[in-house]
Amino acid sequence: MKEPIVIIGSGAAGVHCALTLLQAGCRVQMLDVGQSGSIPPLPNVPISELKSQLADPESYFLGKDPNAIRLPGDDGEYYALPPSKSHVVESGLATDPRSAGFSPLVSFARGGFADAWTGGCYPFDDNDLRDFPIDFAGMQPFYDEVAKRIGISGSDDLASLIPYHDGIQEPLELDPHSEFLLRTYHERVKDKSPGIHLGHARSAVISQATDGRSACSSLGRCLWGCPTSSFYVPSLTLAQCRTYDSFDYRPGLRVSHAVCDSTRQVKAVEATDEQGEKHLFDVGTLVLAAGTLSTSAIYLRTLEQAGVSEPVLTGLMDNRQIHIPFVTPALFGQPIAADAYQYHRLAMVVEDAQLPASCHGQLTTLKAAMTHPILQRLPIGLRSAVRMFRNVRSGMGLLNLSFPETRRSNNRIRLVAQKADGQQPSLHVAIDYYPPVAERQTHKRVKRQVRRFMKQLGCHTFGFWNSTRDMGASIHYAGTIPMSATAAPHTVSPSGNSHDFPNLWIVDASVFPSLPAKSLTLTTMANSIRTTRLMLESLKSS
Incomplete structure (x- = not known):
């Protein structure tokens, strides 16, 4: 194969596609915006001691604005990214004013959105995969492979509902x-509430040393970026890819579209560098792994370049999420385990x-939180709320x-031409999302x-604390170019091969x-490995 396989994006899908190709002896070129954050300081110091040992703790924890203080405002959010992760999420695409019902976020970070994820690793079961061209038995070897590559800790106590697979540590x-x-659930609740199940979380953090990475040492610094690489982020796999001589990583580039010939064979991609200059990169085989919104935008612009006027991709999905704060009075006044793994330890x-x-x-x-937005929502004065918070935060x-979400045709991403006085029309992305008709009744139930x-x-839970997040807030975007066993426009084959561009x-x-x-x-990574191996078989036979 003379030309390298060109991959767009260094997120969870892109890096595992790249590693799979490199292990098979392929040449790979990755084009990426590739914004990166700072290296975590004092890597062996726990959160409880970090403030006193940093030269400038205010900038590290709060930022210059300070942009890491999260108080509940009009957005109703409970979490904010700390300054060390502010490079991961952008406020959105250059969307058209006619967009509706969706608050898009994009990531141009090395490692993509998962450079700031909370590490939940839950495989899809047969019911989850009912619309996919593969079942759990077909996906399991790739879940095993991901677990081996990234390190996952967890338990099989929810195996009857969330399939268990190989490679999971204690x-x-x-x-x-x-x-x-968890103890209360097993002793008093399990048999009384058969419709709800509680168990150990499965997380992308290692409980035993693996491949040169040390086991989690409970420093309590997960949110700011694990300083010991015990917690997995895709930039770790990107670093592994960069050890291969056959890997060419090109950061600082934002890809606009692919350039095709009259048969829709991709010949090149156009990208803009940080100085605004445009570049063409020759392509033999192109892989889109830029995340659903960015991949969709590239795909739409490629369709437009191929002669499709104002193209549309339907079926955009995102998980609606509801945040439900709670308090457990039996724990009030107990010491806080600040130096502990910060993210979720239980799954429901x-x-x-x-x-x-x-x-x-x-x-x-x-x-590890010293304050929390919940205290702002207590129906008492702030001073009293702070005093109460200190006693109840444990x-x-x-x-x-x-x-769950399904594809619907009225949820879509489209390109629209927007004219400015004296200028050529420019193409903007417009996103429309309409929730299911019975969503409110479902949430209430x-x-x-x-x-x-x-x-x-x-x-205890209190209704005034609950927060229904905007669509787009979960960043679980999917479904715009779905897998289909039968060829149809704007779909891909079960191997991930576009039905529009060969x-x-x-x-x-x-x-x-x-x-x-x-x-x-987890399923994105597993499916990336699966489809990449099928792509290799196709390329060998062609």
């Missing part, structure tokens, strides 16, 4: 709050016969509840079930035909 030790909740499955798949929840207990937590369950655990493959979540409530990153 779970991390539970913090006192999580341990109390909520079965609902009226939904196409179960809902999925992640329970995060408050640990019993505070947050349930992030996700709902499931929240009622969850509140009863939390009460049985000894927890030498184009797509390996990110834009190819998902449906979207379960579970985090999609």
